Amino acid sequence: MTEPAMEQQDTELNQLIERVKDLLGYGRLKAARELLENALQQYPTNERLRKLHWAVSPGKVERVDVRYSDRGEEVAWIKANQAKYKGKWVVLLGNRVLGMGDDLKTAMHMAQEQQYEGLPLIHLLE
Amino acid sequence: MLTLNAIPFSTGWATYRDFDPEDRLRKQGFYVQVAFPGSTSGSLYALLDTGTPYCVFNIAVVETIGLSFDEGEKIVLRTAYGPFEGTVQRMTIRLIAEHGESLNIDASVFVTADWHLGNFLGYTGFLERFRFAVDPGTNTFYFGPCVP
Numbered sequence: 001m002t003e004p005a006m007e008q009q010d011t012e013l014n015q016l017i018e019r020v021k022d023l024l025g026y027g028r029l030k031a032a033r034e035l036l037e038n039a040l041q042q043y044p045t046n047e048r049l050r051k052l053h054w055a056v057s058p059g060k061v062e063r064v065d066v067r068y069s070d071r072g073e074e075v076a077w078i079k080a081n082q083a084k085y086k087g088k089w090v091v092l093l094g095n096r097v098l099g100m101g102d103d104l105k106t107a108m109h110m111a112q113e114q115q116y117e118g119l120p121l122i123h124l125l126e
Numbered sequence: 127m128l129t130l131n132a133i134p135f136s137t138g139w140a141t142y143r144d145f146d147p148e149d150r151l152r153k154q155g156f157y158v159q160v161a162f163p164g165s166t167s168g169s170l171y172a173l174l175d176t177g178t179p180y181c182v183f184n185i186a187v188v189e190t191i192g193l194s195f196d197e198g199e200k201i202v203l204r205t206a207y208g209p210f211e212g213t214v215q216r217m218t219i220r221l222i223a224e225h226g227e228s229l230n231i232d233a234s235v236f237v238t239a240d241w242h243l244g245n246f247l248g249y250t251g252f253l254e255r256f257r258f259a260v261d262p263g264t265n266t267f268y269f270g271p272c273v274p
Contacts, residue, residue, distance in 0.1 A: 026204055027178070027180070027250070052214075059216060059231075060232050061231050062229065064229065066228050067138075067224055067227075070224050108190055121168055
């Protein structure tokens, strides 16, 4: 390919990516996906197009044989303590507070130092 | 589980909350529990929002589950709360079941460092990828893959 032809291809590609980004900015995922699928037929190895397409393509839905609690105890704790700890992040398992802090990192760090089994609930108390 | 024309419709169900447990004054709607497979963070409540294209999570949650703000092409998302700059990324979100089976769903997530408005599960990037039904009488959210 000649240099002017390559420059024109780059320009076309950049314009196309800008159109895709514009569609994504308006939440038009399906239109963006269609545009990307057409573009990938023309430029199948282009990394920018491939990454954008990966991000918006439906992917997989898999059944997982695991269940969790309905969080009744955690929600009851939140109702009872929301006003007292307003603005704090909390990590709860049942009515047990595993961690609490002004930011989620602090609350998670505290929780990681505890011994527990199960998946805790993370919450911002507002 | 639910059936439709004698064929299984859902494979799991869970109780949804019709207020945001984080802020009772915030928008009312269907709040369901989700988690992030591979992350040790925990579960959280997020609003099912058919008016939002993507899933969007509070900045603190994004940091905790290890998503990068710089991964991918920058876009400007126009929302009812104003424009937000960020990237669209793919990640697996687990829709939590109390009965039956949970679902791991590949979702399109809008990642921005400026989002402090709660956790949202959007339509095109998440909800349209599986079946769901709601029973407001019992606050039950039924779900399953499109092909059980």
